[in-house]
Amino acid sequence: MTASSLASSFASEPAPSPGSAPGGRMGTSGPGRLLELDDLDVSYARRGHAPVRAVIGASLSVEAGEIVGLVGESGCGKSTLGRAAVGLVPPSAGEVRYRGERVETLGRAARSPELRSLQMVFQDPYASLNPRRRVGRQIADAIRLGTGAKLDDEAATRRVAALLERVGLSAAVAHRFPHEFSGGQCQRIAIARVLATEPSCVVADEPISALDASAQAQIANLLAGIVAESGLGMLFISHDLSVVRKIADRTVVMYFGRIVETGATEAVWSQPAHPYTRALIGAIPRPGAGSALPSELPGDVPDPARPPSGCRFHPRCPEVMERCRTEDPVAIEVGPGWQSVCFRSQPGQAAVK
């Protein structure tokens, strides 16, 4: 089973009142949420130029036992959002809260113990693991640093063995170095190291994109299994919509710095409300579909230094209206817990269908 069986955990939340949310904000803050991004802005300063706004007014939340999939094209700001969510880049406005506490950007000082259960899995395991340290030692480091447990060597070995077996590796590989493993195995080790800290919330940034075809399904299943079993919350960032559809309970679609649609995965997939979501889904080549070529979305993601006026998607939007060129759309509640930032979206339209 996957985490989608836990979908009920968010279906039971009180549905916000239909209509437009003020200021284009999506999602509401409330108690019981593990990770909350509230109207988050991230800008990158550039010498001699106006700063580039990589993330604009993003609000989302991750609850315990839930996988939230964040999808979008490269350069849309999804990785920046993920890094800001764990405090690796400073927000320029808005804030990130973890268990109700503000996530301070990581600096030279040690991270406070309360925040150590907020962890991250990176895309390239060869880069995130230390190439010169045995994998068992790296996992043991994470146990000591992440949980503060004072373990003797024997206890650490036992715990490392259990973690390696949890991610589908043999306990005997603890003495090996990262280069002795394939990409998929390395990602398992990186996941074991994250699990060693006993996390409550994990941000996984393209954790399967660099892996072989068969390893991708293995790692995606592993992550979904961990969430279902331990009840941690996960923000799963990926450009691969078909995997997100498979394991995420909710899907958040980002375009050019803005969240454009968010909702339950099956709903977003089966009747996407935003034209960009429709374009993304239409562009996926379907295996076994015979000779049908995927549909093209003309144009490229615009230059972040010169964002288009009005709706940021309007230059590529197949359903563009005059209004889209000048006005910025706000989030429309198209269904319970389902929002679309588009002038063409109608409040409650999903319920009518």
Next chain:
Amino acid sequence: MSANGRPETGPATVARPRAADSRPTGPDNRRTSTGSVLEVENLSVALRTSHGIRRAVDGISFSIGAGEILGIAGESGSGKTLTALSLLGLLPLGARTSGSVRFEGRELLGLKRRQLREVRGKQVGLVSQDPATSLHPLLRIDVQMTEHVRAHLGFSKDKARQRAIEMLTAVRIPDPETALFAHPHQFSGGMRQRIAIAMALACEPRLLIADEPTTSLDVTVQAGILRLLDRLRRERGVSVMIITHDLGVLSSISDRICILYGGRVAEYGVTPAVLGTPRHPYTEGLMRSLPGASAAGAAMVPIQGAPPSLDSMPGGCAFHPRCEWARESCRTTVPALRSLDDGRQLACDVDPLPARPAQVSPVGRS
């Protein structure tokens, strides 16, 4: 699953119809029957590794007809990229090739460098996975796009520039006259890949080898590149060999498909047949592991284990350690590649594959 079945109902959930009596029909058949542009026969590539000499490509044969798109599929270590490089004499030093590669009737293996130069870039174009490796970062697009046209075709500067503009227009780069004066970093990844394709096409090659041309790109951009390749083969009759591990890409664009595993051909035939009713356990496993193949809510069904490396290539059938139907003979004997009734070639002795139960078992905690 039937060839035109919906992707949501994967091969795992449907009774497996046998394609034994259905011959491939339509344009694919016509294209493959006559006039091969490229014929590869019994190609082997041996590499020197720290453990001795290893055969990375082991007796591969395939052909590409005019205007045909052949897909080469496989994971890392399957020999797919080495196969492509060997066609162009671009293998790393110390690699040894044997067999035969005939391009329009001319044997390419063993050609001298000067002779190869007439083929490379002029008659056979190469598009690599990363446009950053095929474009020079410091040179303007016009320099990169006219140099080989002038060298190969003897065009004047103006004529070569005209050709470059024509090609950039063909790959739908907006405002090609201005684009010529730009540097590669001024374009997005998708545009850079389109420029790399335009460059590879500038000498009007008969064959385009595209090694993972869309792997680093977003799906929206990928869709554009696939449509471009399809248009080129229809309008210009270019043959394309597209190498990727993405079966979704191959089902949408390729006429025939060649599945490689451990340096050998596992299954080879018309795309809808091979992907619709896979007969090799590896092909079947790949199709089953796709996210759309399993039922909603059910875990994906990955192939267990990892592809073998050159130094740990299993004996017998290279796939047997990961194959759920492996028999004793699979461990010792390399299965011979044989032709089936529907024209496909198959290297597996477990045939027909045992039918799957209708419901996918909840595997997944790998």
